[in-house]
Amino acid sequence: MSVLVTGGAGYIGSHMVHALVDAGERVVVLDNLSTGFRAAVPAAATLVTGDTGDAALVSRLIAEHGIQSIIHFAASIVVPESVADPLKYYRNNTANTxxxxxxxxxxxxxxxxxxxxAAVYGNPAQTPVAEDATLAPMSPYGSSKLMSEIMLRDATLAHGLGHVILRYFNVAGADPAMRTGQSTKNATHLIKVAVETALGLREKIDVFGTDYPTSDGTCVRDYIHVSDLVAAHADALRHLRAGGAPETLNCGYGRGFSVLDVIETVKEVAGVDFRVDRAPRRPGDPAVIVAASDRARKVLGWQPRFDDLKTIVRHALDWQKKLGAG
Structure with missing residues (x-):
């Protein structure tokens, strides 16, 4: 029996595939390579190029490889783009799911x-935000994911499909062994952009909004190392295989850092200064969003290993240097 990983050539998905292969699992990757990279997929996994919306292809893969478990990463993820092109997000994220x-x-x-x-929460009234908080997404991206959550829960009620929904907070960092990392060109993730600026690959970094109701006026986020996020998925798979009940769980550390905090940390770790410009707010960005993650720890036995902003930045920086070296 095999595990099907959609989006397994992408940033988070490729880390998951490496972890599954390391654990001795048989893995099939489905990725259209629009933002993923063939080289990010380990040789021991089977890579199939195609779309998650291609029902005939997905059904064939399930039958041919005896797929018993699906880990579904494939999606469009840029909040401002979702505001500008919502139908793309409802197709790629909701319809394909x-x-x-x-x-x-x-x-x-x-x-x-x-x-x-975490975008399903919108701008939460309380922080840290727990899984039972009001769901009020501020962007089509968040709405597209919430619709998918609802469909999955309903399918479980009707058909008994075991599931775990993991709500990601801000994912960053890279595989400590430097086998894969964030490689997307023109990425919008803050730590990725800051690291590229520190290495001279960008002229400057823009801070979108400096008038939020936070300590320094910039947005506050909960940054989670990609390897810890992948570990939560592995724990979720064990949970389901052991007969565990369906769950919806936050994946974050429960601590927030402002945009300026992150930029200063990148400067410190990289040992360089760089240009930082102020820019207007972007649509769809909440002021503060930090995870209450105790439930994931309790239900899945999840134990993060890289809960340190400097470590996350260092791994992202090392990966970017490796990319720069070809």
Whole structure:
């Protein structure tokens, strides 16, 4: 039996594939390579180039490889882009996930792990934000993920599809062994952009909004190391295989850092100064969002190993240097 990883040639997905292969799992990757990289997929995994919305292809993969578990990463993820092009997000994220769920049900798949987002909370009234907080997404990206969550829960009620929904906070860093990392060109992730600026690959970094109701006026986020996030997925898979109940869980550390905090940390770790410009707020950005993550620790036995902003930045910096070296 194999595990199907959608988006497994992308940033988070490739880390997951490496972890599964390391654990001795048989892995099939489905990725259209629009933002992913063939080289990010380990040789021991089977890479199939295609779209998650191609129901015939997904059904064939499930049947041919005896897929019992799906870990679904494939999605569009840029909040401002979702505001400008919402229909793209409802197609790539919502419609394609619906197709994936239907293929899973019809193919007898037992376990479905879904990558959701803290964006489903919008601008929460309380922080840290718990899983039972009001869901009020501020962007089509958040809405597209929330719709997918609802479909997955309903499919479980109707068809018994075991699932875990993991709501990511801000993912950063790279594989400590430097096998994979954030390689997307023109990425918008703060730590990625700051690291590229520190290495002279960008002229400057823009801070979008300096008038938020926070200590320094910039947005505050909970940054989680990609390897710890992947560990939560591995724990979720063990949970489901052991007969665990469906769960919706936050993946964050429960501590927030402002945009300026992160930029100063990158400067310190890189040992260089660089240009920082102020820019207007971007649509869809909440002021503060930090995870209450005690439930993931309790239910899954999740134990983060890299809960340190300097470590996250150092791994991101080392990966960017490796990319720069070809």
């Amino acid at each position: 619906r197709s994936m769920i239907q293929c899973a049900v019809e193919g007898g798949v037992k376990h479905f792990i879904f990558s959701s987002t």
